[in-house]
Amino acid sequence: MLPTFLIGASFGVTASTVGWGVVAPVVMSAIVFSVAAQFATLAVLGAGGSVVTAIIAATLIAGRFLAIGVAIGPSMRGGARQRALEGQGVVDASLVLAKTGEGRYGVKRLLGSTAPQYLGWTTGTLAGVLAGERIPDPQKLGLDALFPAFFLVLVASELTDRASKVTAAVAALIAVALIPVTPPGIPVIASCLAVLAGRVVAR
Amino acid sequence: MRDVWIAIGVMTVISFAIKAVGPVALGGRELPPAAERLIVLMPAALLSALVMVQTFAHSRDLVLDARAAGLVAAIVALALRASVLVVLLTAAVVTAGVRAL
Numbered sequence: 001m002l003p004t005f006l007i008g009a010s011f012g013v014t015a016s017t018v019g020w021g022v023v024a025p026v027v028m029s030a031i032v033f034s035v036a037a038q039f040a041t042l043a044v045l046g047a048g049g050s051v052v053t054a055i056i057a058a059t060l061i062a063g064r065f066l067a068i069g070v071a072i073g074p075s076m077r078g079g080a081r082q083r084a085l086e087g088q089g090v091v092d093a094s095l096v097l098a099k100t101g102e103g104r105y106g107v108k109r110l111l112g113s114t115a116p117q118y119l120g121w122t123t124g125t126l127a128g129v130l131a132g133e134r135i136p137d138p139q140k141l142g143l144d145a146l147f148p149a150f151f152l153v154l155v156a157s158e159l160t161d162r163a164s165k166v167t168a169a170v171a172a173l174i175a176v177a178l179i180p181v182t183p184p185g186i187p188v189i190a191s192c193l194a195v196l197a198g199r200v201v202a203r
Numbered sequence: 204m205r206d207v208w209i210a211i212g213v214m215t216v217i218s219f220a221i222k223a224v225g226p227v228a229l230g231g232r233e234l235p236p237a238a239e240r241l242i243v244l245m246p247a248a249l250l251s252a253l254v255m256v257q258t259f260a261h262s263r264d265l266v267l268d269a270r271a272a273g274l275v276a277a278i279v280a281l282a283l284r285a286s287v288l289v290v291l292l293t294a295a296v297v298t299a300g301v302r303a304l
Binding site: 024027031043050067070074080083095142144145159164165171174179 | 204206207210213214215217218219221223224226227228229230231232233234239242243244245248250251252253257258259260262263264269273277278281287288290291294296298300302303
């Protein structure tokens with residue numbers, strides 16, 4: 001929860017420095033609840049981009065939840081409405097935290113791991129916007145490095161065998177290669193293709 | 204400020220829809236074993252790509268800046284079996300330090 005709190009705080013501080021006030025960032029964290037999509041919106045609007053551009057960027061960034069939903073979806077039971085609601089509890093960390101093995105995911109584990117993150121994210125955002133007035137430049141504190149470091153910790157716990165290591169390496173290459181040539185968001189979605197490489201070496 | 208609220212409203216709906224698609228379409232299904240073997244590898248792919256994008260992308264530009272130093276420091280901290288919090292703080296402190304140079 002503390003790591004999520006810190007990242008929430010970095011979002012709050014950044015939002016506050018571009019003049020979003022106190023309420024909007026906290027409301028966004030509470031109802032959008034998508035770290036990367038929120039930072040994407042902030043980046044575009046904060047740089048003076050149009051709201052349409054911001055929405056497109058955030059949608060592309062959030063697009064990876066299609067892939068994550070495909071990975072976790074089959075493990076969900078119950079009616080379609082219940083599954084749609086349970087799907088809202090899926091965050092990036094769920095791929096690691098809700099895992100029960102063999103490509104299956106536990107819904108209880110999922111919701112149980114998301115709840116503290118939700119709390120950390122929203123309270124962190126609030127703390128960030130409140131502190132934001134006194135932090136003119138969040139980059140000076142290196143707050144933008146928290147987010148990749150968090151994903152680094154998550155991916156490290158995934159690298160258990162040859163297949164996963166090859167997958168991660170190929171995915172990293174795909175992402176880096178696509179950053180300059182595709183809109184933001186696409187590199188991460190396209191990196192899913194790396195699982196094919198991982199599969200090949202696992203044979 | 205109006206744009207901020209529009210973005211929040213629209214992203215709430217879009218984010219809900221995106222997160223609902225997989226569970227609604229595939230919930231309760233038994234996937235073929237071949238598909239499951241691919242799905243097991245998805246976290247490694249997505250998370251690794253996220254690290255790269257968050258470290259080396261500045262909108263559509265590939266950049267090498269202080270965040271890279273923070274990432275290297277985080278990898279070292281991780282290799283030394285530091286806790287998650289220490290890894291995060293190490294990344295932030297080193298990134299801030301390199302920026303201040």
